Structures are given as C-alpha cells and as structure tokens.
Amino acid sequence: MNENIRIPKRIASAVINSLKGGVVPRTGLPYITVGRGPEIDALLHDVEIIADGGAAFRFIVGKYGSGKSFLLQTIRSHVMDRNFVVVDADLSPERRLQGTKGQGLATYKELIRNMSTKTRPDGGALTLILDRWISSVQSETAAETGLDDSSPEFAGAVEKKIYEVIGALNEMVHGFDFAKLLTVYYRSYITGDDESKAKVVKWFRGEYSTKTEARSELGVNIIVSDDDWYEYIKLFAVFLKKAGYSGLLVLVDELVNIYKIPNSITRQYNYEKILTMYNDTLQGKAKYLGIIMGGTPQCIEDTRRGVYSYEALRSRLAEGRFGREGIRDMLAPVIQLTPLTYEEMLVLTEKLADIHARLFDYEQKITQEDMVSFIQQEYSRIGADSHITPREVIRDFIELLDIIFQNPQIDVSGFISSGEAVGSAPSESGDVDEEFAEFEI
Numbered sequence: 148m149n150e151n152i153r154i155p156k157r158i159a160s161a162v163i164n165s166l167k168g169g170v171v172p173r174t175g176l177p178y179i180t181v182g183r184g185p186e187i188d189a190l191l192h193d194v195e196i197i198a199d200g201g202a203a204f205r206f207i208v209g210k211y212g213s214g215k216s217f218l219l220q221t222i223r224s225h226v227m228d229r230n231f232v233v234v235d236a237d238l239s240p241e242r243r244l245q246g247t248k249g250q251g252l253a254t255y256k257e258l259i260r261n262m263s264t265k266t267r268p269d270g271g272a273l274t275l276i277l278d279r280w281i282s283s284v285q286s287e288t289a290a291e292t293g294l295d296d297s298s299p300e301f302a303g304a305v306e307k308k309i310y311e312v313i314g315a316l317n318e319m320v321h322g323f324d325f326a327k328l329l330t331v332y333y334r335s336y337i338t339g340d341d342e343s344k345a346k347v348v349k350w351f352r353g354e355y356s357t358k359t360e361a362r363s364e365l366g367v368n369i370i371v372s373d374d375d376w377y378e379y380i381k382l383f384a385v386f387l388k389k390a391g392y393s394g395l396l397v398l399v400d401e402l403v404n405i406y407k408i409p410n411s412i413t414r415q416y417n418y419e420k421i422l423t424m425y426n427d428t429l430q431g432k433a434k435y436l437g438i439i440m441g442g443t444p445q446c447i448e449d450t451r452r453g454v455y456s457y458e459a460l461r462s463r464l465a466e467g468r469f470g471r472e473g474i475r476d477m478l479a480p481v482i483q484l485t486p487l488t489y490e491e492m493l494v495l496t497e498k499l500a501d502i503h504a505r506l507f508d509y510e511q512k513i514t515q516e517d518m519v520s521f522i523q524q525e526y527s528r529i530g531a532d533s534h535i536t537p538r539e540v541i542r543d544f545i546e547l548l549d550i551i552f553q554n555p556q557i558d559v560s561g562f563i564s565s566g567e568a569v570g571s572a573p574s575e576s577g578d579v580d581e582e583f584a585e586f587e588i
Contacts, residue, residue: 154178159506166499167545169538171216173269176224179498182491183218186484189477190222190439194229197437198393202428206402206454206464207441209484212538215441218484219398222439226396227265232276232387234258234380235398243405244420246373246413251420255376256353258397274348277329280390281336284308302337309333312389319385320378324367329386331365351379377424384436394435402442406452418457425463425480447481487537492522495537496544503548512551513559520563521547 154162158175165172166179186207193203209215223233236242236257243250261270285296288308294301313326328347335343346364353371355361361370371379384395405417421440427433447454447464455461464481475483487495496518504511525540551559 154502154505156506159502162502163499163506163545166541167549169212169542171220173220176217176221178502179495180221181495181498182487183214183221183484185475185477186218186482187221187225189482191225193437194226194231194394194396197396197435198229198231200388200434202431202433202435203437204425204428204480205437205439206447206481207439207484208444208447208481209441210443210536212536213484213486214537215484216400217537219400219439219441223263223396223398224268226393226437227263227268230265230391230393231396232272232383232392232394233261233263233396233398235261235263235400237401238399238404239401240404240407243408243417244377244399245416249373251373251376252353252371254399255371255379258380259352264392273351274344276387276390276392277332277348278336280312281309281333283391284312306333312386315385315389316382319382321369321375322382324369325379325382325386327367328365377420381427381433381436385434388435394437396437396439398439398441400441402440402454403446406442406446406449406454411452414452415457418454418460421454422457422459422463425460444483489522489526492537492540493518495541496522499541499544500548503545503552507552509552512555513548517559517563520560524563 154175158178162172162175162179190205193205197203207215207218219235223235227233236254238244238254241250242254242257244254245251246253259273262272262276263270264272264276266272267275285305288301288305289295292301292304294304309330313329316322316326316329319325328350332344332347335341335347349355350361350365350367350370353376355364355370358368358370361367380395380397387395405414408414408417424433424438428436428438442454445453450456450461455465466476466479466481475485493515497515500511500513500518521544522540525543547563551557551562
C-alpha cells in the first residue's frame with residue numbers, strides 16, 4: 148500500500164461508502180481529486196474576484212455521473228479553506244428558484260440550513276456565524292478603546308460598531324429590516340435572551356409563515372418569500388464580509404429539475420430568476436457573492452425546454468463563433484466538463500485502492516497492471532465511448548475491491564480479464580486497446 152496516503156479511517160469509510168452508493172462524499176475529496184485542474188483554477192480565480200468585492204456566476208455542465216457534483220463539492224472545500232461561507236442545495240420538484248407554492252422559499256431554506264464554514268463544514272453554521280460576529284466586534288472594540296466589558300461605556304461603543312456594519316446594509320433592498328434583526332440578535336446576545344435569539348434565527352431561516360407572526364414576535368413587517376428570497380442571499384453576502392468572512396458562495400445543483408417542469412410559463416419564471424442572478428453578478432449589483440449552478444447538457448442547451456429556451460439567457464451563455472472542438476474557454480460563463488482521460492482514471496483507481504486497503508487493514512493485492520486491465524474492460528463495453536461515466540467506473544471498481552478483499556483466494560488478473568467483474572462483452576473495435584497501448588507500466 149502507498150505509505151504516502153494517511154487518510155483517517157472515518158474519512159476513508161465516508162469516501163468509499165459514498166462512492167459505492169453513487170454519491171459524492173462531503174469529506175475527503177482532496178484524497179481522490181484527479182484531473183479538473185483547469186476547471187478548479189478558473190473557479191478559484193472567480194473566488195479571488197469575489198473576495199475583492201466582485202461577484203461571479205458560472206454553470207458547470209456535464210452528463211449524469213461525469214463529475215459535475217464532485218467538482219462542486221471540491222470547490223466548496225477549497226473556498227471554505229479560504230474563509231468563505233458556502234450554502235448549497237439540490238433542486239427538486241419541491242425546490243425551485245421561483246414558485247407560487249413555496250418552492251423558491253424551500254430552496255432558500257435548504258441553502259441556509261446547509262450554511263457551512265471551515266469550522267462547521269456540515270451545515271448549520273448560521274448561529275455560529277452570528278455569535279462569532281458579535282464576539283469579534285466586542286474584541287475589536289476592546290482593543291480600539293481600551294475599555295473592558297465591565298465598563299459602562301463598553302456596551303455603547305460596541306453598539307456603535309455594530310451600527311457601522313448595519314449601515315452598509317440599510318441601502319440594499321430589505322436591508323433596513325435585515326439590519327433591524329441583526330440589532331435584535333445583538334441585544335438578545337448581550338442580555339442572554341436565548342428566546343429572542345432563536346426567533347431571529349428562525350426568521351433568517353425563512354421559517355415565519357406570516358408577516359403578522361413576524362411583526363408580533365420581532366417587530367419587522369416582512370418575511371422571506373418565494374419572490375424575494377434571493378435579495379436576502381445578497382444581503383447575507385455583504386453582511387458576511389462585514390462579519391470577517393471572505394464572501395459567500397452559492398452552489399445550486401440538479402438544474403434538470405427546472406427542465407422537467409411541465410408548465411412552460413413556470414419554467415420561464417425560473418429561467419427569469421436565473422437571468423436576474425446572472426445580470427446582478429455581471430453588472431455589479433451583487434457584492435462578495437459567487438453563484439455556481441450545475442446541470443446536464445440537455446437541461447442547458449435544449450432550446451425548447453432548457454435554459455437556452457429563454458432567449459435572454461441563450462444569447463448571453465451560448466458559445467461564440469470561435470468555439471472549437473478541443474479548445475476550451477475557461478473564462479466563459481458555461482464550463483463544459485470533458486471526460487476524464489484513461490490515465491486520470493488509472494490514477495483515481497490507484498488512490499481508491501490505497502484508501503480501501505487502509506480502511507480494511509489489508510495488504511493491497513491488486514496491481515497497476517490489474518487496474519489497467521480493469522479500465523480496459525470498463526471502456527471496451529458496447530456504447531462505453533458515449534455513455535460510461537466516472538461514477539459507473541468508480542462504483543464497479545469499489546465492488547471489485549470489495550470482492551477481492553472478501554475472497555482472497557481469487558486470482559485477480561484472471562478474474563478481471565474473464566470479464567466477470569464488469570459483466571459485459573467487450574466491443575470488437577479495438578479502439579480502447581490502442582489507447583491503452585500508450586500506457587507504460
């Protein structure tokens with residue numbers, strides 16, 4: 148086994164179990180990241196612009212299992228290391244960008260529920276962020292004034308500093324009420340009023356169903372709704388910067404669920420919301436905010452039902468006349484994921500074999516020659532050139548590792564070459580063998 152890999156067993160278990168189940172692990176991604184260097188570099192360049200007060204919007208496009216969600220989670224991990232706050236959500240029939248029955252609000256709730264930081268990477272970071280903000284303001288006030296928290300003037304000095312942060316929000320849409328809620332939270336924090344703090348958090352999470360309830364409990368006349376939830380995302384981005392973070396990154400996956408909406412008018416309303424977000428980021432109406440959306444080629448490019456069915460988006464996003472096969476523009480708003488190369492898949496299988504052996508404490512039996520043979524078998528299946536994805540290859544490989552581990556008497560090379568491990572007849576074209584002839588083992 149490769150001694151360079153020192154992955155904790157709990158992370159190894161999460162990685163192997165997630166990948167075997169066909170989903171992207173939320174932890175341990177650096178141990179298995181292969182390829183995607185240009186895509187990651189391009190998105191991290193956006194992150195630098197966001198941290199500097201700008202905004203960015205990108206689409207990540209790839210077919211099912213191509214590594215789209217993996218790339219989103221990889222970027223999520225990278226930006227949290229850079230002191231960003233990340234919110235993410237998968238769209239579904241119940242979660243859309245716009246709706247009349249709470250679907251837009253449901254997406255907002257999911258985003259806030261999944262609010263994550265480096266110290267709270269699994270979501271639920273909202274209360275931690277608010278408390279950390281107040282604590283940091285108190286520390287800064289003490290350092291600047293020389294007062295301590297027992298001094299009568301201290302609370303007034305802290306509140307003055309709080310209002311400096313809040314002042315930056317007042318001019319934004321709904322900023323006055325957002326700022327008022329932050330003030331309520333601060334005063335509840337100071338007095339130890341946990342009940343009022345909880346009500347503010349409930350409001351920020353979009354959990355008040357009526358304005359009457361919000362007005363009676365918090366004294367604000369608005370609630371987050373289907374129509375305006377995105378305005379609060381922009382407010383959060385500015386607030387988080389003032390609270391000491393680098394910015395806010397919003398990740399929205401499974402755009403295909405908008406493509407699947409049967410009603411064309413409802414689809415158009417959702418695409419209109421995307422257009423609003425896109426224009427805001429490009430025209431400077433949003434600050435410290437990045438938005439990345441993931442979808443399949445069909446749900447983006449289909450001019451009947453996809454994003455490109457909305458002409459204002461198609462004209463902004465479609466590739467220009469200088470686009471060429473094999474020539475990629477990483478500065479374009481749409482990043483198309485190309486398949487991993489055979490060499491990259493080999494590196495990935497080597498990493499997974501190491502992690503699997505580490506997890507189950509055994510001496511690795513599968514060789515590099517075996518892995519090459521396995522990949523040959525996978526890519527020589529009929530239709531593999533256009534249909535096979537990294538997700539399927541990974542799932543098959545982990546199944547193979549499980550079988551080898553549990554049946555040590557198996558002759559690995561013979562088992563793979565027999566085709567039993569992948570269960571399909573190879574194609575007769577020989578194309579894959581020619582590709583693999585370049586491998587030097």
